[in-house]
Amino acid sequence: MAGIYIYSDKKDIVAELINFAKESEKEACVITFKQEDAEAIKDFGAEKIYVLKGSSQVPENYGKAVAELLKKQDADLFAVGATARGRDIAARTAGYLDCGMVSDVSSLSYREGTVISQRMMYGGTVIQSEELKGLCVVTVPAGKFEAAVGGETVEIITIDVEADSRVRLIETAPVLREGTDITAVDTVICVGQGLDKKEDLQLAQGLADVLGAEIGCTRGIAEERKWLPVERYIGISGAVIKPKLYISMGVSGQVQHVVGIRDSKVIVAVDLNEKAPIFRAADYGIVGNMYEIIPLLTEALKNA
Ligand SMILES: Cc1cc2nc3c(=O)[nH]c(=O)nc-3n(C[C@H](O)[C@H](O)[C@H](O)COP(=O)(O)OP(=O)(O)OC[C@H]3O[C@@H](n4cnc5c(N)ncnc54)[C@H](O)[C@@H]3O)c2cc1C
Structure with a gap:
């Protein structure tokens, strides 16, 4: 047929x-x-x-x-x-x-x-x-x-039917993943290499706690700095996400990253550089220092 x-x-x-x-x-x-x-x-x-x-x-x-x-x-x-x-x-x-x-x-x-x-x-x-x-x-x-x-x-x-017998199954083992699957959550806070040190992930965590969000990252944060597990990085070679809300902090927005976020419903970006490409993908952009803006945003949302 x-x-x-x-x-x-x-x-x-x-x-x-x-x-x-x-x-x-x-x-x-x-x-x-x-x-x-x-x-x-x-x-x-x-x-x-x-x-x-x-x-x-x-x-x-x-x-x-x-x-x-x-x-x-x-x-x-x-x-x-x-x-x-x-x-x-x-x-x-x-x-x-x-x-x-x-x-x-x-x-x-x-x-x-x-x-x-x-x-x-x-x-x-x-x-x-x-x-x-x-x-x-x-x-x-x-x-x-x-x-x-x-x-x-x-x-x-x-x-x-006849199957090819050249490849045989020897054993199966579960893939061990750390934490929640970020492709399945409604809100993602994404940290980029604008973050100075690992302890500053707390800044993102504070905002994530208020919004009930999960933390994602760019490739360098996971692959090079190893601050978060690789399952957390978003983009063409990482996870492709479609949350209702994506907030980036210190993410420049190179195309390889944006490919993984562009189906998000609302994209909010915080970056020092007004020419950062992330602002072309964003629905809302805040040009400024995330070390000032994220605590203010967290506080405002806490009281909202
Ligand atoms: C084949 C290939 C595949 C790739 N796949 C992926 C992928 O799947 N996912 C991915 O993420 N990347 C991928 N990359 C890497 C990608 O090209 C970028 O290098 C990467 O996304 C950049 O990460 P970033 O935005 O965290 O860092 P950067 O590009 O270094 O940007 C850091 C940003 O932080 C800002 N900043 C600095 N300090 C502050 C501050 N105090 N407050 C606010 N903003 C600040 C800067 O202005 C800058 O815009 C791939 C690259 C290649 C070649």
Whole structure:
């Protein structure tokens, strides 16, 4: 069956890509590798769910099987969630299909057999627009589309397939993260390298306590100074956040950082340098010394 074929190891992205297929007026066909994954998404409104059943526990090993299914079904497009696993499967499948692939699109639409996409290049300084015709593969980060809101129970089709046996699963271990996930909070106070010393993080913490916020940072604060865990840094190579409120202090706002904050609802920036690029991204800007402004702001909010 033609249509937009979808894979993601994240349920939320599956729901978003189903909606993308529907907006594109195409049937949404989801691929999974486990029966329980199919059951978990069966009410998301896809037309079909294919369970590719084989002997491997590693989803990436099904690249060839996915490619064969897409060819057999005359698929229009393979849209894959841009997670570590998704990118791997996408690349392998595109390789087996010998077709075009666009990674980590920032925008995506599908019209009359053509995929129209944009993606950032060179650390976010350039936007590349691409059009691909015929069956191709795209990887799509979370949050690019509204999630599909339910639908009828779909047909679940199980197909026995052969898996590549060259990669074997040896063991699994949980990723240990420190503190809250800053991609999931409403308010973020972001500290940059304008901060003089580690103890001054207290300044940010004071404001964060009043607002019920979490602290994020720029890359240098985590990677070079090691004042905060790497999960806390925001930007093209760090976390991409979408809080209701983002307040920066001593962040210059280089493009690699701004890429990670631009979907914030309200951006407030405090910086000494009136020409700092952060002010171009900000809804509200305060030019001044954060060591004076942040305590005043904290106090005012405490009494608000
Ligand atoms: C390939 C690549 C990927 C990258 N990925 C990321 C990424 O994901 N995330 C990221 O953050 N960076 C990333 N970077 C780094 C990025 O280019 C910037 O270097 C970095 O974001 C700058 O961090 P900053 O704003 O904290 O520091 P700076 O650029 O040094 O800015 C410090 C700011 O503090 C201000 N300031 C100083 N004192 C005060 C004061 N007392 N009160 C108020 N303001 C003050 C200054 O005016 C200045 O604007 C990447 C770079 C490359 C090349």
